[in-house]
Amino acid sequence: EPEVTQTPSHQVTQMGQEVILRCVPISNHLYFYWYRQILGQKVEFLVSFYNNEISEKSEIFDDQFSVERPDGSNFTLKIRSTKLEDSAMYFCASSGGLRQGNDEQYFGPGTRLTVT
Amino acid sequence: DAKTTQPTSMDCAEGRAANLPCNHSTISGNEYVYWYRQIHSQGPQYIIHGLKNNETNEMASLIITEDRKSSTLILPHATLRDTAVYYCIALPFFGGATNKLIFGTGTLLAVQP
Numbered sequence: 614e615p616e617v618t619q620t621p622s623h624q625v626t627q628m629g630q631e632v633i634l635r636c637v638p639i640s641n642h643l644y645f646y647w648y649r650q651i652l653g654q655k656v657e658f659l660v661s662f663y664n665n666e667i668s669e670k671s672e673i674f675d676d677q678f679s680v681e682r683p684d685g686s687n688f689t690l691k692i693r694s695t696k697l698e699d700s701a702m703y704f705c706a707s708s709g710g711l712r713q714g715n716d717e718q719y720f721g722p723g724t725r726l727t728v729t
Numbered sequence: 730d731a732k733t734t735q736p737t738s739m740d741c742a743e744g745r746a747a748n749l750p751c752n753h754s755t756i757s758g759n760e761y762v763y764w765y766r767q768i769h770s771q772g773p774q775y776i777i778h779g780l781k782n783n784e785t786n787e788m789a790s791l792i793i794t795e796d797r798k799s800s801t802l803i804l805p806h807a808t809l810r811d812t813a814v815y816y817c818i819a820l821p822f823f824g825g826a827t828n829k830l831i832f833g834t835g836t837l838l839a840v841q842p
Binding site for chain 1: 763767770771772773774775778828829830831832833834
């Protein structure tokens, strides 16, 4: 069964450093998302991406964040200058979008980002 | 998007049916009811969705009241692996990319041996 994969599973970085979180969505999906979950808190939407551009972003997704689909298979989230409060689990998701109405989103296993 | 209300937690005996309620009294006619779950430390997992008819798949059944103000997710034979937080989310009918999921606090279902 196709699945969303994410690498690395755990990333430790120092405050101020740049990190890139990688995702490989399901191959025929058209819509891509990043969510995050701070330990013990709700899953929060960050950004959605379609047709090589951002469709929607939340207030959390400020100028420190960027997304890219560099090669038609990977979908990346870059945090330019990490802060302690960026420590969280980051989930990538994808959906087909091939039929009218919302399609279910399939989530990856997450990358745990720890900023020290 | 309509607000949903779910109990904070529920217990269920292994092998029995788990019935998870969700109230969405302000749901509009073009909003679907989606259910996802999150097993500890894993990514959320899609379970099922419906608009107004009852739905069943290999994981669960979804019963939506006729007035669409509430729904129940049914896991027919709960196992220990079904212990998770279950989220009920109302999403508008929208054939575009802006179908972000807004997760609440969900219901923590604890399946007991």
